Amino acid sequence: MGLAADGSLDLLPLITQRAPYQEAGNLFALLDQRPHEAIQAVIAF
Numbered sequence: 001m002g003l004a005a006d007g008s009l010d011l012l013p014l015i016t017q018r019a020p021y022q023e024a025g026n027l028f029a030l031l032d033q034r035p036h037e038a039i040q041a042v043i044a045f
Contacts, residue, residue, distance in 0.1 A: 017041040 004007035016039045019027050027041040 015040045015042050018044060020044050 004011050006037055016037075017030065019041070021043050024043045027038075027043060029042055030038055
């Protein structure tokens, strides 16, 4: 966490899926049904 906090490690490339909170169910389904297609999903509020 320290490397990410001080900017030495960029974690943004690990986010493979983004969606608004209204589509959170779709993100959870993707992570459950096709985990090989998503590294990290982010729900936007």
